[in-house]
Amino acid sequence: MALARKTLTLSQKRMIAGLPAKVFDAWLDPKQACNPWNYGKTVGLAPKVGSLFCILKGRSGYIFGRILKLAKGKHLQFTWMSVYTRGLESTVTVHFKKHTAGTLMTLRHTGLPNDDYGRMHDAGWTHFLGKMEDHFAGNQ
Numbered sequence: 001m002a003l004a005r006k007t008l009t010l011s012q013k014r015m016i017a018g019l020p021a022k023v024f025d026a027w028l029d030p031k032q033a034c035n036p037w038n039y040g041k042t043v044g045l046a047p048k049v050g051s052l053f054c055i056l057k058g059r060s061g062y063i064f065g066r067i068l069k070l071a072k073g074k075h076l077q078f079t080w081m082s083v084y085t086r087g088l089e090s091t092v093t094v095h096f097k098k099h100t101a102g103t104l105m106t107l108r109h110t111g112l113p114n115d116d117y118g119r120m121h122d123a124g125w126t127h128f129l130g131k132m133e134d135h136f137a138g139n140q
Contacts, residue, residue, distance in 0.1 A: 005088070006114040010122050014129040016103045018136040020096040021073035023103040026135060027094065028076070034135035036063075036128050047072070069093075084120060086113040102136070105129065 030037035040057035090111035112118035
C-alpha cells in the first residue's frame with residue numbers, strides 16, 4: 001500500500017499589460033525570455049493537448065510535463081515533474097482573463113511536495129510572472 005504524501009498548492013496572480021491572446025502566446029513561446037520554457041533547452045513543446053515537453057536545465061536537471069488542457073488566449077493546464085517535485089507529477093493551471101488593464105494572469109500549481117523543494121516553486125513562479133510583466137511593460 002502506497003503512503004499518502006502531504007502536498008502543497010501555490011497560487012499567484014499578476015496583471016500583464018497585454019491582450020490575453022498575446023500574453024498566452026508569449027507564455028508558450030520558448031524563444032521569449034519571459035517564460036519557463038526559455039529557462040533551458042525545451043524539447044517537444046507543442047501547443048496542443050497531449051503534447052509532451054522536456055526542459056533541459058544543464059547540470060541542474062530536467063523538467064518533464066505534458067499539456068492537459070488548452071484554450072488559446074484563455075487557459076492552459078500542464079503537468080510538471082522534476083527532482084524538485086520529488087517524483088510527483090504536479091499540475092500547473094494558468095488562466096488569462098481580459099481586464100481593463102490588460103490581462104489578469106492567474107497561476108495555480110497543485111500537487112507539490114509539502115517541503116522546502118515544493119515551496120521553492122513559489123519563488124520560481126514569482127520570477128517568471130515578473131518577467132512576463134516586465135516583457136509587456138517594455139522592460140526587457
